[in-house]
Amino acid sequence: MDFNTSLRKAVKTGTVFLGQNKTRECVQEGKAKLVVVAENCPEAFKKFINEHEETSVYVYSGSSVQLGKACGMPFVVSALTVIEPGESDILNVKRV
Numbered sequence: 001m002d003f004n005t006s007l008r009k010a011v012k013t014g015t016v017f018l019g020q021n022k023t024r025e026c027v028q029e030g031k032a033k034l035v036v037v038a039e040n041c042p043e044a045f046k047k048f049i050n051e052h053e054e055t056s057v058y059v060y061s062g063s064s065v066q067l068g069k070a071c072g073m074p075f076v077v078s079a080l081t082v083i084e085p086g087e088s089d090i091l092n093v094k095r096v
Helices: 003-013 021-030 043-051 064-070
Strands: 014-018 032-036 057-060 079-084
Touching: 014 021, 014 064, 021 043, 021 079, 032 043, 032 064, 057 064
Parallel strands: 032 057
Antiparallel strands: 014 079, 032 079
16 A cells, blocks of 8 residues: 555545644544644644544654645645545554
8 A cells, every 4th residue: 555645545535634733623523533643743742642542543754744745735734634535545554
């Protein structure tokens, strides 16, 4: 599975929210099926996500700039949440 391809397909065909605030909200509401955080995501946010053990987390092996590009966005993305994967197989990644 190519993670970047799966991520872009999820963004295009599924329900994906970008940003720490929306990700935090979805995790608290129990809607998040997968949370993706960039390597340089703030530690406080990573700690918050790791406290919610029921949420699958994938640490993207790149910066927030690279994660934004992987999503097809012209801005930085330090965190995102997948609510519905659409035609993507992105939910096959393991908790890191």
